[in-house]
Amino acid sequence: MKDIPMPKVLISDQMDPKAAEIFRERGLEVDERPGLSKDELKAIIGGYDGLAIRSATKVTADVLEAAPNLKVVGRAGIGVDNVDIPAASAKGVVVMNTPFGNSITTAEHAIALMFALARQLPEADVSTQAGKWEKNRFMGVELTAKTLGLIGAGNIGSIVADRALGLRMRVIAYDPFLTPERALQLGIEKVELDDLLARADFITLHTPLTDQTRGILSAENLAKTKKGVRIINCARGGLIDEAALKAALDSGHVAGAALDVFVEEPAKQSALFGTPGFVATPHLGASTTEAQVNVAIQVAEQIADFLTTGGVTNALNVPSLSAEEAPKLRPYMQLAEKLGSLVGQLEGQRMTGVAIEVEGAAASLNQKPITAAVLAGLMQVYSDTVNMVNAPFLAKERGLDVREVRHDREGDYHTLLRVTVTTPEGQKSVAGTLFANTAPRLVEIFGIKVEAELDGEMIYIVNEDAPGFIGRLGTALGEAGVNIGTFNLGRHTAGGEAVALVSVDSHIDGATVAALKALPGVKRVKPLRF
């Protein structure tokens, strides 16, 4: 028996040693190579199944191009702006993050920077250590009873709110996705952006960088802030217009600004450096021992789960599938991929829509991975590098209308999966079940009942049901030197249209297809491969 190679993971950024420990404990090979240049990464990435990163490694389209074996990228942290997710999806690579492991730490950094601004701690420290003792220079402001404006009230923003309320601040938040119920639960006031800009004594940003949030603190919006406002950004560079912030600090409209993140990182130089009231840290938001242990453990567990069990947690481009669900769903996903592949091979690129129906026991399962598996089978007619990750994107790109239907009733089978495609001639459907809950079987093809395993090389034949046909078919295959494995037959009515699904031990070449087509009563011959 051939040995299955052990999956290999590359850790390409500085990461807590716990990550490598977990990979080894889970039976994976791991290399730790932080600080690689892009070319060095491209030169070695081809040998890895998994990549564990923080923010320094840039997983760009050309890095992905150099990684034919890569299956998963795991970000030990939250922001994935250093990963080209559309390119990863197109290549079938799962992208995961660890959305909670460093939230508390980052919220604490925002609070630390708020105190640093309120009491000018960095400048006071430099002055004092220079022997100046400038007690009168450093007059601060109290936080109690001040208004803190959160832009973004997700995981980190909510923790900042909680800590700020503990400091007896008033907290207002601008977040279009914050529900009034959640705001009430957090004890904060949901406001519009202009209201926040006008009212806040301190503003802290906690959104991802998107087309909607880029430059949310633009020159125009900075001008709407209260004179003397202090601004903190521990989220992403690019949320604030850095030139406009510099001007607002110089004019004294903004009393202080603390940035942990910059448009260009590493920020080795910036017009903001040296500006009075400006505080900078080098993207330290997540840099505590606790947070780094958390994210290292989480990312390693998630990557190891995926590579060893198929479990998918915190993925950004594929439906989640817990390590507990994965073994239960695996036979369904095999069945789904086979049915998708069957109908794709038979209908080619003419399909405009697909409906995926689950019935009986299958209806109680997470349907998203089943759908993705059907599409992975179906879309093989367009690309031979398709998998569950890129198939839904490919289907969308091709304008395929995908529908999911769930029937709680049980029909003839305790569990059934039906794939119906829309073609120029109408709807055509195939259905399958699991024997003994594990073995995928085709039970219906285009309205005809059959019972077949879809495996290896097969031939699909449509013929007129007439005596002697099976003998002639067997003879023709024998003359072509093709050995038959199994023979599965089905028909609408006696003497009507019949189908044969024949599994064979070797590839069916064009000459054999032609010989079968020449048999009396044969309407269609299509070699299949699973």
Ligand SMILES: NC(=O)C1=CN([C@@H]2O[C@H](COP(=O)(O)OP(=O)(O)OC[C@H]3O[C@@H](n4cnc5c(N)ncnc54)[C@H](O)[C@@H]3O)[C@@H](O)[C@H]2O)C=CC1
């Ligand atoms: N400095 C650092 O080291 C770290 C930075 N971060 C960054 O912090 C940011 C926030 O992280 P989380 O709170 O975990 O994310 P999250 O996804 O839990 O919260 C983001 C919030 O932003 C809101 N939002 C989205 N678009 C918005 C818009 N146009 N205007 C206002 N609000 C909007 C969302 O509704 C959501 O509530 C991310 O960009 C992340 O990358 C996270 C960890 C460490």
Ligand SMILES: O=C(O)CCC(=O)C(=O)O
């Ligand atoms: O890994 C880091 O140090 C940065 C963390 C971060 O920015 C994030 O998790 O979004």
